[in-house]
Amino acid sequence: MLSRFRNLITSASEQEIRADVTLGRRLLIDEAGPITISYAPFEHIQRGARVVFVGITPGAQQAANALIEARRRLLAGDDDHRTLATAKMFASFSGPMRSNLIAMLDHIGLSRWLGISGTALLWDEHGALAHFTSALCFPALVDGKNYSGQPSLVTTPILRRLVDRHLCEEAEALRDAVWIPLGPKAADAVRLLVQKDVLGSSMVLDGLPHPSGANAERIAYFLGRKSRSALSSKTGPDGLDSARERLLAKVATLPRHGT
Secondary structure, rough: HHHHOOOOOHHHHHHHHHHHHHHOOOEEEEOOOEEEOOOOOOOOOOOOEEEEEEEOOOOOOHHHHHHHHHHHHHHHOOHHHHHHHHHHHOOOOOOOOHHHHHHHHHHHHHHHHOOOOOOOHHHOOHHHHHHEEEOOOOEEEEOOEOOOOOOOOOOHHHHHHHHHHHHHHHHOOOOOOEEEOOHHHHHHHHHHOOOOOOOEEEEEEHOOOOOHHHHHHHHHHHOOOOOHHOOOOOOHHHHHHHHHHHHHHHOOOOOOOOO
């Protein structure tokens, strides 16, 4: 799909790109009622990856970051494959979300399973080990705001099409990788893949708190940085304890590479 929008991406300024991601018009792919799907360069599949991270959908900031990096790469003369790979790596789970995610992944032992010193390296020298994606691989907006789970991506046709077309394609290419959905809506999409027998349930690690900054207290408790007695009433520590124990146990029993 990059070829469809290449001229727009390379001729626009960075400011225009950010505006178009927000408005979702010149980059529009599909729309239905208040829902719009806009293009951003997230279609690259990191074949051979050992772990797949699944968000809900790229937000406007992530999409703009990816488009601007793609613009730089195209203007520098990179081919489509390198442009897509670089733009996706640059923008995936960017900002404070990334540091929260890294801390939780290291906490459950994923870096040890991967055989690397820390999961931060998945955004650096060990980038080939990770594939970053979303239940809705292109930016979805509802009434001009980032999609946050309503209406349901399982039962809303315009959203379900993205899952059935793009996420299933990624799962078929990476069925031997470990899949980590981030948040309950991403988990709903991954469960669809299991129901379709595209993925095996043993390769899904679900239950991590979403790495958003809005989830700071739950993340702090999950990591053991905040005591139960200091939590607010809405944190739900029992569920976090259960998820942590389940994830630690499952990571410990994951098959080693090549076994």
